[in-house]
Structures are given as structure tokens and as C-alpha cells.
Amino acid sequence: MEIPVDWKTIDLEGMEGTLLVVGEPGVGKSTFARALYEQLRALERRVAFLDGDPGQSTVGPPTTMTLSLHGDEKCFPPQGATWRWFVCSTTPAGHMLPLMVGASRLLRRAQESGAEVVIYDTTGLVGPAMGGDYLKMAKIDLLQPCLVVAIQRADELKGLLLPLKISKRTEVRILQPHPLARRRDAEERQKHRAARYRSYFKKAKPLTLRWSSFAIFPHPTFDPGRVVALEDDQGFTLGLGIAHDENRRSNQVTLMTPLRSMGGVAMIRIGDVKINAETFRDQQI
Secondary structure, three states: OOOOHHHHOOOOOOOOEEEEEEEOOOOOHHHHHHHHHHHHHHOOOOEEEEEOOOOOOOOOOOOEEEEEEOOOOOOOOOOOOEEEEEOOOOOOOOOHHHHHHHHHHHHHHHHHOOOOEEEEEOOOOOOHHHOHHHHHHHHHHHHOOOEEEEEOOOOOOHHHHHHHHHHOOOEEEEEOOOOOOOOOOHHHHHHHHHHHHHHHOOOOEEEEEEHHHOEEEOOOOOOOOEEEEEEOOOOOEEEEEEEEEEEOOOOEEEEEEOOOOOOOOOEEEEEEEEEOOOOOOEEEO
């Protein structure tokens, strides 16, 4: 996709820190974030890409945030080391705390791994009705980005951007949406998630475990189709699973998962999403 001229006006030479990309759905956030990544790789910078939208993900499976470091390639998505954080849902509404914790932990991991610049492609929740403006301001307060790039059609982000510009808390750049960008309707968003699930679980096999041997949060609810995360001792997601069959008498459950064993798994986190095993369409619980 051709990149608008004003999207190329940000001076990336010598830039370090986190670049936060914000905007409503359908303005081209992910396209812009990818363009930034490719420009920085062309400059041979050490770059990490944080896919922060658990509903319309571009790198990882839905319900997660995915951090990927660049490898030796200059293509997208990044082919280097990858970490994931389970948000438990495909929407930040009602799940803002795990979203915030995940963003903080993943950015810290990027910095520890030597990334000079982290591009954070955020969710499209920005409006005040669902608390989107408070969520974005909290992210800025917590993560202290060096630059906030706001893509807006009119002044829908004014409540967030005006205080930032006056306070000079961080640099703010405002860009126009991509001319070809459009907002996906609910059915298109559902199809996108189904395709991402299908790609992630294409090599999944049944794995039976005794859940009493693991920490469970918040409680063992393995009804068929429920998505769970298998986490390491740092809270990062080693793999997702779809509950297939449970035996409460023996405390056993069979998961469909790409993981081949439970080695390294310290906790099983129960999600708030169910997936149809045949169509991969999901629904909130």
C-alpha cells in the first residue's frame, strides 16, 4: 500500500524509546506502524514491534499482545525473538488492567533485549464513552513514550491530545488517515479473528493434563471451546489452548494447543472467550 507523504515526515534519525500509535479503528494505525518499522529497519536500527490490539491483531493470535524483535531480515512481521501476554479477551473493555500490565512487561522485555526503538500499535479504543481516553492517558503516564503519533479524521482525539501538547509531557504528531483506510464492520472483524485463530492453531494437537498440578487463575472452568493461556513463571504466554474435554472427577482436561508438552508452564490462565472448533469464530463469555 502506498504511504501518504505526510506519513514520511517524522524524523527517525537518532530516535530512541517507545513510539505510541493511537487512533480510532479504520484510520490505518497498523499500516502506519508497519511503515515505521520498515523505515527504522532500513536505517539499521534495533527495532521491536508491539502488536497491542488483542482483537484485530496483525502479528499474534487474538486475545494476546505480541512483542517481536527484528531479526537479520528487513521484512514484516519481525522474525526475531517473540513474547506474548494474554489479555483474556479480544477487547480492552473490562480487561484494561491486564492490557496495561502486559504493555509494561513487554516493553521492559524489549528494552532488556537491546531494542533501541519500540513501535507500539495500540487498540482502537479511544472514545470517552468506554474509557478509551483514560486508557490511553494511563498508558502514556506509565510507559512515557518519546513520541505519540495520533491519526485522526477530525478532532476526535482532542480530549487526549490537547492536554499532552499543552503540558509538553511528550512529543505529539498528528497525521491524517490513509486515503484508502476504512473501518471494518463487525462481520469483517470476526472473520479477521477467525483467520488469525486458524493460522495459530493449524498445528494444534490434543494435550491432556491434570489441572490440579498447576496454578489456575481465576478458577478451573474448562467448558468446551474456552480459550486458556499456558504461562511461564514470568507471566508470559508459552501457548494458547482451546478446552476440548474435561473430567472433573479426575481433574483432567484435554486442550487443543500447539504446545507439545507442559514443560515450563507455571500457571494456566482462563480466558473470557470461546472459539468454535470448526469455524474458529469466537464469542465473549
